[in-house]
Amino acid sequence: MNFVKLIFMILIIGGWTSGLHADELAIRNCAWCHGTSAQGYMTAPRLAGQRYEYLEKQLLNFKNHTRDNPFSMQYMWDAVAYLDPQTARDLALYFSTLPPKPANDGDWNLVPVGKAIYDGGIPQENVVACTACHGPAAEGVREIPRLGGLSYAYLKRRLDQWGEGFHAAAQLPMPFIAGKLSPADIEALASYLSFVR
């Protein structure tokens, strides 16, 4: 458990030092959960290197409660309750410029299956290819998120929740797509993506 203590020390020191610039962005508030280099920690996803437009839109979706999965309600709704649009833009821009590191925490043996689904879908099961929207290197574009290198647990949870109907008010294609994925498909996709740099 020394590692956990170390992480907390880093978080606290990081939060303290960034607090010295309190007149600037409230980045330390994000760092408590997402980590000082925003690489994500436990249930909190990596923000570093994520698409600027995506991050901004998610902050607004937390605020207007469109993004309604359990952890969003539990943590993010309150966290952004007093966030003004300009600060949301500034935070999104800041985190989008940090270099992302891949989580590398999926099941390596599932990578080939996951990559096959990502690149080509499963036409006979009417599952579209992820690459058409998220890009050949899972890098995302505009409001479509970068998926490469996010943690296995986060990717799996999000795919599960899309299929369960969360975040449906955003009127995106994902509920329809994720609803056709089997649990094994989701494990394979989340594994593959966790290794993509």
Place this chain on the structure above:
Amino acid sequence: MQRISLRFLLRVTVLGAAGVAAGGSDGASRPAGSGGDVRAKIEYCMDCHGRQGQGYHGFLTMPRLAGQTSTYLENQLRAFMEGRRDRNLFINMSRVHGLNPAMRAAVAAQFQQLNPPAFGSAPSNLAAAGAKIYEEGVPEANIPACSACHGPDGTGQGEIPRLAGQVFSYTVRTLSTWNRDRGAASGEQTSAAVMAPIARNLTPNQIAAIAAYVSNLR
């Protein structure tokens, strides 16, 4: 832009060669409602092309299918399957769009009937210049009027596609890459061959103007 490392790709390839087939990993626990029926296939198309076939901006621009002539749609589905279209895309369209003939006809008929509002996002300041080219062509560059074949309202007919309401960036890309993606490689003479010299002679500004104009036609 971030890229997957070569080492990573190599390892994936080696693992892949070890006997994992492309495609579904577990049919047994898949949710119900997928499979081969026409309704499920149409919804599969809509996952990328929009719930009403209006088009979508992904990493790729997905064209509007709604209101398109069924003959054109069927021809394109066949061209994808035979590898005659968009061979340079990073997504394998022949696999994705591999439908049997009966399914192609049913899907095409369905999308022809849809009539949602246009997807939008075209720059409005180009539309006037686009209208002039669309209706009069560019005689000094040997470009005929688009309206001569695609119709005064851009609705197309038979194998000539509807352009009205098409997503701006899709029309731009299609005209800009015509000879690479739609040109001579087909080996089969289709009515599309008439587009090759036209697309070649259009300037990027003219292409943008035409695309902006037709995106706003109803």
